[in-house]
Amino acid sequence: MTGIRVLSYNVRYANRGDHHDAWHDRRDAVARLVRFHRPDVAAFQEPLPGQREDLRERLPAYEFVGRGREAGGEGEGCPIAVRNDRWEVVEGDTFWLSETPGEPSTGWDASHPRIATWARVRARDGDTAVRVINTHFDHVSARARRESARLLRERLPTVATSDGTGGDPDETPPVVLVGDLNCTPGSEPHRILVGDGSEPDEKGSATPVDDDARPLRDAAAAADLRHGPETSLTDFARLIDGRRIDHALVSPELSVEAFATLADRDDRGRYPSDHLPILARLSV
Template identity: 80%
Template sequence: MTGIRVLSYNVRYANRGDHHDAWHDRRDAVGRLVRFHRPDVAAFQEPLPDQRRDLRERLPEYEFVGRGREADGEGEGCPIAVRSDRWEVVDSDTFWLSETPAEPSTGWDASYPRIATWARVRAVGGDALLVVNTHFDHVSARARRESARLLRERIPEIAATAGDDADGPIPDGPIATVLVGDFNCTPGSDPHRILVGDDPELDDEPAADPADRDGLELRDAAVAADLRHGPETSLTDFARLIDGRRIDHALVSPALSVEAFATLADRDDRGRYPSDHLPILARLSP
């Protein structure tokens, strides 16, 4: 696998109350930011159907997968966009962060339905990558904890289905995995600890390796990176950074080395941030 750049970006839903930061004043800047940094994979959080159409129009070199969180496929989504000149989508799907993940549902006292969208992609040359994109609830701490546990359960199951497809077999062995998204929690919080294999509710002697419990080992790309760039926070009010709120994350499996991790503080031509979140970018290699 050649080097891969994975971007995660909460683009802020189209809220009419945002006034001069309304989506129609931000969408071109969001598109330009992504085109300039040219990620191989771009994972977005919060876009509504019209916003997803706007992103596809502004990023024609990308193939988009993912649906909205409502039963009819509408509502906010967690779409994944893949550069079609370097990668092809082998398989993709969406599940809900709830007790019934296979059907549209709201779990664990969350304020809204929450989802995770995944895509298994293959690089030109045959190497495969699993990308999972999610957005945890912003109100319920219990929902964030249980969503993290569900992801640790589901990701190995998805990875295990990496078998033959119409264009030939995906290589044997653990598939390289990247989990990105807006987790609505900071490093060291319970959901973050759960995702990196340090569940605070496991009171037995810890396993020597987190993967010994559920077959999944993930580490925070911001910590593992050889080079770290950008602010320590990922939240804005469109005009200023909000300190101490690194709530957008990229977690990677051992099959990937993290060459660099950046929080991108690009401003638009008005001098404002194009969203109330900063995008994050991980540069990875096998």
């Protein structure tokens, strides 16, 4: 049995209006938090190109996968960082949450282009492989969140199913889907992803979920051990109750040993981002 620790962290884009919570004053604390908890995989949301460089510089033990959501790789990204000493990146790529996922695009009335970055990683001490998908749903359009969930669910069976080394192309390693979904447990996008058997159509009637899609479980609900706040949103100084919008969803092959919402503060006594990171301790 192989263990893997996956962290998901919306680090807040570099907004000049954040004043004393500007990225320059937070970046070291963000990196220290990751280094202290030592996840095998760290998935970030919202970092701009300069922030991605800052994270690479401060996390030299990790290999980064992913690009920005704009043409040319600019804009916010959903990079995945993988610990080189325990796991190797076999392949990885990014697609858009839209009607044209293969090219930079904005779909379903979203406020911005939205993306999902994926990586297939393999344990260096064996043949265990895991697929990690990192995403960030739109914060404005309910339709975009719903359709993004449907697109991800449809693509799960085929994302990174071949290891590119001549192995079995039909092999489907377990999957971990993490990210800021901008919705709480029980919401429509969340129900679509965890496959509760049906979802409402445009008229509000229940329709079956695609049986070929890979079912997922919410790691927070499935965990043997749960730790930390029930929310994942902050205003840098305080927690905002009832807003667990950062999620880790896993396929059935993965056992969820523990799930934590990490409420670490920096040396100023503030949270390093307006989101708390989440950490899932899994085994294959």
